[in-house]
Amino acid sequence: MSNKPKVLMIITLDTKAVEAKFIREVLESQGVDVVHLDASIRRSTDSTVEIPPESIAAAAGKTLEEVRDLKHEGKCQGVMIEGSVKCALEYHAKHGLSGIIGVGGSMGTALGTVVMGMFPYGLPKVMVSTMASGFTKPFIGAKDINMFNPVCDIAGLNSITRDVFRNAALATAAMAKNYSPTRVEPKPLVAMTTLSTIDACTVNVRKQLEAKGFEVMVFHTLGTGGMAMDQIVSERDVVAVVDTSLVEINDFLNNGLCSAGPDRAKSALAKGVPVIFAPGNADFMVAGPIDMAKTMFPNHRYHMHNHALTAVRTEPSELKALASHMGGLIADAKGPVSFFVPLTGFSHHDSPEGHLHDPAMCPVFLDALREALPKTVVAREFNCHINDAQFADAIVEQVLIYTKTDS
Helix, strand or coil, X not given: CCCCCEEEEECCHHXXXXXXXXXXXXXXXXXXXXXXECCCCCCCCCCCCCECHHHHHHHCCCCHHHHHHCCCHHHHHHHHHHHHHHHHHHHHHHHCCCEEEEEECHHHHHHHHHHHHCCCCCCCEEEEEHHHHCCCHHHHCCCCCEEEXXXXXXXXXXXXXHHHHHHHHHHHHHHHHCCCCCCCCCCCEEEEEECHHHHHHHHXXXXXXXXXCCXXXXXXXXXXXHHHHHHHHHHCCEEEEEEXXXXXXXXXXXCCCCCCCCCCCHHHHHHCCCEEEXXXXXXXXXXXXXXXXXXXXXXXXXXXXXXXXXXXECCHHHHHHHHHHHHHHHCCCCXXXXXXXXXXXXXCCCCCCXXXXXXXXXHHHHHHHXXXXXXXXXXXXXXCCCCCHHHHHHHHHHHHHHHCCCC
């Protein structure tokens, strides 16, 4: 077997044979081997394909005819996604892939990105998709998938799509030839959440921990950041999580724009990784333009962050709901948990210099939290703002205690 880097190419030949041939030729011209995964359903395809439709269907426990007999595109695709994931991972386990490229419309993008999402961070992933012009979140999720916009429909080659396909293939080949699956993590890894409104805190924490020999991964909590952190925590050896930005959880509870779904923060708690929580950014929900924000959240206070985003001040009912939710999550924790609460503000917006400052709200959250937390977890209060150095120092000290690192 060739020692060249191997690139998995996910393209259905029953609808995109011309594109598949073109991309294969570009990839092979760059010195990589192509492993074509063809999840076609509509008609028979090239028998020389490395992973043909028949093998994909069989991996999902069906024949290709049985898949066709389902006569429902969603159900058919569900079977082929299951089989494609199994076939791709099996090939990777045996031979080792150095990159993945896919081409498709909404159906091909759904299949291709699900397969890509099963592979580790760092392995190159490129999807040429008609969804790439703006409808990307459902496909990319929290993974490191690069999407190329073909501009035109994927219906043969023209002077635009030929360039897009070539660029995507060249990028994939270049990344694959330089990909190394070996990951060296000599430093203990800490995962941390942030938004710019608590940067003074999280930058301080990060710099102190890095100075003490930690690697710190910081995740921007605008919907997928926390999801990415949770996935990293599940996959890697993380020694502590500093979850100082809870806006994604607050938005989940209140239908804000930055919701990360019901499982946000569960990964570390279920794995037993030590967690330090703080209610950073719990003073607001994220909504769209100001008029939309007023419709979604009537009778609130608002700060127009920019023309597209509005911070909506949380009121007592929302803070109590957040505290109750956090208490429920923490009740299932398998490892140590700390919850630090600053009493003079949860973000820059919630400060004398901000536009949503209301110091009366911090004690509301603290009281509700103390009622919601299990008896094994103590809510520690600090008479300072979340962005004060005192608060960052306390977080660092707790990380050192959890990791038994000398300060």
